[in-house]
Amino acid sequence: MRHWVEQAGLKSLIENDSAGTAEYISGNPPDRRSRQAADARGIEVGGRARQFQAADWDRFDYVLAMDRSNYEDLERIAPPEARSKLFLLRSFDPASPPGASVPDPYYGGAEGFEEVLDLCEAACRGLLDHLLERHALRAASGR
Secondary structure, three states: OHHHHHHOOOOOOOOOOOOEOOHHHOOOOOOHHHHHHHHHOOOOOOOOOOEOOOOHHHHOOOEEEOOHHHHHHHHHHOOHHHHHHEEEHHHHOOOOOOOOOOOOOOOOOHHHHHHHHHHHHHHHHHHHHHHHHHOOOOOOOOO
16 A cells, blocks of 8 residues: 555555554564565565554554454454444455455465455555545645
């Protein structure tokens, strides 16, 4: 998402971050195969994993889960007033079936990482369009 926000010239208006629901991932860098697939598309993937924190419900207007399992984990810990912030990422892709998850490519080959990037790109573009329309934002790129 960060890539498309920056391309649209909205970095000063849209803050985004990534966090997992499992503690064991904290501090880990992105998977090498994920970085390679993204690099080939000109997308920088960096940082270190962190666990989702209760304060994130207040910090962010949207909390996006990649799959149903993480959605359910987040739903369990969401304060009632924050549940409307929780979405499956692919719900912003108009071509995606309702309730669709992003598959985990970890145990597969490089093609799985390419598929995940395709799915995430479509969803992130849809999300950006949603943010532009819903929040009356103007992209510097004229999007």
